[in-house]
Amino acid sequence: MKAVRKDMMEQAVALPSFEEAMPLMIAFAPNWPARKVLFRIFGTALILGSALMWLLPGADMSAEAATFKLGASLFFLLCGLALLMMHHVDNQPDAYFDPIRREVRVLQKNNRGRPQTVLRRSYESLGAARFTENLLEVFDVDGTMLMRLPIESPEVRDTLRAQLSGMVNITA
Secondary structure, three states, X not given: OOEEEOOOOOOOEEEOOOOOOXXXXXXXXXXXXXXXXXXXXXXHHHHHHHHHHHHOOOOOOOHHHHHHXXXXXXXXXXXXXXXXXXXXXXXXXXXXEEOOOOEEEEEEEOOOOOEEEEEEEEHHHOOEEXXXXXXXXXXXXXXXXXXXXXXXXXXXHHHHHHHHOOOOEEEO
């Protein structure tokens, strides 16, 4: 049995029933791939530099120099780790498209690693959605972009288009 909603569109679109509907989860992609690569290169260089500081020959090993080297190597190590973990996949939020509640939720992991809702919007409160080959852009009613999500496969794109059709204005 399929529910049909006719009040927001000219042609009736069959909505999935409770038994058939599955929420979709799409992960956000990092915004700057070149910046991600540069951060990884500099982070690796800082970590290697913190270790190489102790291994290079001809260094002064007085107590003052050893204390300075220890502080500098710990600083380089921590900064390198921070740069490596800045755009890690686990730090990226996830977007859940729920066909039962007819809403999209953006979840971000908190300090304890548990997902926390950052944004919750019903499909009716969204302005528009634009699908491309491998990208979904969701806009607010005033035209500002809410989110840009990478789409992994044509099946996910078709399922998401079916969920949003009739409730969100889908542009070409």
